[in-house]
Amino acid sequence: MKLRTQTSATLKAKLSSTLKSWLPILQSGMGELEETLNSFGVENPYFEVKSGIANSLSAESAAHKKRHQERIRGAKGGNVEGDGIEQFCIQEESLEEVLLRQIEPPLFPTKNSQEIAKKIIESLDDEGYFDGDCETIANVCSKELETNISATEVERIRLRFSYLEPPGIGALNVIESFRFQLDNLDVPSDVYGLCLEILEDLEGHTKFKKNPLYPKAMRAIQSFKNPPALDFFQKEVAVIPDILVLEDKDDIQVQINDKYYPSILIQKQEKNEKNSVKDAFIKTKIKEARDLVDALEMRKATLCKIGLMIVNYQYEFFKGGEIKPMTLKDLAEDLDHSPSTISRAISNKYLECGRGIFPLKNFFATAIDEETSNTAIKDFVAELIRNENKQKPLSDSKILKLATEKFKVTMVRRTIAKYRAQLNIASSSDRKKLYKIQVED
Incomplete structure (x- = not known):
């Protein structure tokens, strides 16, 4: 003992x-x-x-180095998707860092314009759209800069974001973002003009099909990033x-x-x-x-x-x-x-x-009830939208009805909207606009 x-x-x-x-x-x-x-x-x-990581990555790097260098040499524009090893080792700039680096003369020549621009950057949502209020920013900047800043001046500064990289950043919505991106695109003036007309009525773009420039215009529009911050979404790094x-x-x-x-x-x-x-x-x-x-x-x-x-x-x-x-x-x-x-x-x-x-x-998904997890419902929402009728995208209310019927749980519509946002899925109205610009083969 x-x-x-x-x-x-x-x-x-x-x-x-x-x-x-x-x-x-x-x-x-x-x-x-x-x-x-x-x-x-x-x-x-x-x-x-x-x-252990350095040794393993070093061994793998030797095997992949030649192929990676060939990709770099053959890539256009220098925008190369590295393999897992290089992604693991290279730290990329955030969207905020990229934008702040561009807040300088001649586009933003004064301290006031630069401070307003920084406040606009702080008001961008995860997708790169402006989600702030010009009046609020004007009031904050007026106090901080000890001068009178108007909402009109804030809006004027916001519109200068159409010249920043990535193109389309700081726009109010998809259409304005596309206009910003169009201004950064090197296209002939006649194609540019047709693109503007199409963007005025994007859902009815097919009425321009008889225009011989229609295919070029639609190819230009389809090249636009949506949302504008798409390249800065958190990537699946190694x-x-x-x-x-x-x-x-x-x-x-x-x-x-x-x-x-x-x-x-x-x-x-x-x-x-x-x-x-x-x-x-x-x-x-x-x-x-x-x-x-x-x-x-x-x-x-x-x-x-x-x-x-x-x-x-x-x-x-x-x-x-x-x-x-x-x-x-x-x-x-x-x-x-x-x-x-x-x-x-x-x-x-x-x-x-x-x-x-x-x-x-x-x-370890949060349980909606004893039998259902929020992950299961999010997967269900994603699957519904993936297979929805492109002519009539499902509204959040319709998705809510289908989800409650399937899982026999009580939820509210804003729960579906929250899950959809977490899945980076646009609203039904925005999805309808995006589906409309897809040119049929």
């Missing part, structure tokens, strides 16, 4: 010291993991973090999954993606009989390094358990079905951890399976 008590106390002490580093290591995503480990080494010279779900016939296996994991190299301890204080210091630091190794293994074990539980709960999803309601509390109870710990564990982590790469948080 005494031996068992001593063993239990020793194990508890070891776990306690390991847990100090386990939580921050658990919380870090794969891309941050090495930085987190290195932060523990600031005051510990007796271990070294060997990069992510490194922590968990791999492998399927072999009816068997599903869960593995940790060890390939990209960093490793910790610990220096060998040499006894220093002449300096017991230094020897004790080295011993302490080496123990801390070993605790990090244990914490790293605990991270793997915890994520592996989470992967197993996700496969257990979401088995139908991995077989082609929908994600079912699953809460952090469900997993926390099964793993004997608090929901906050599980929340840390799934933050910035990804799972790869036969259906693609998914953030772990996707498997």
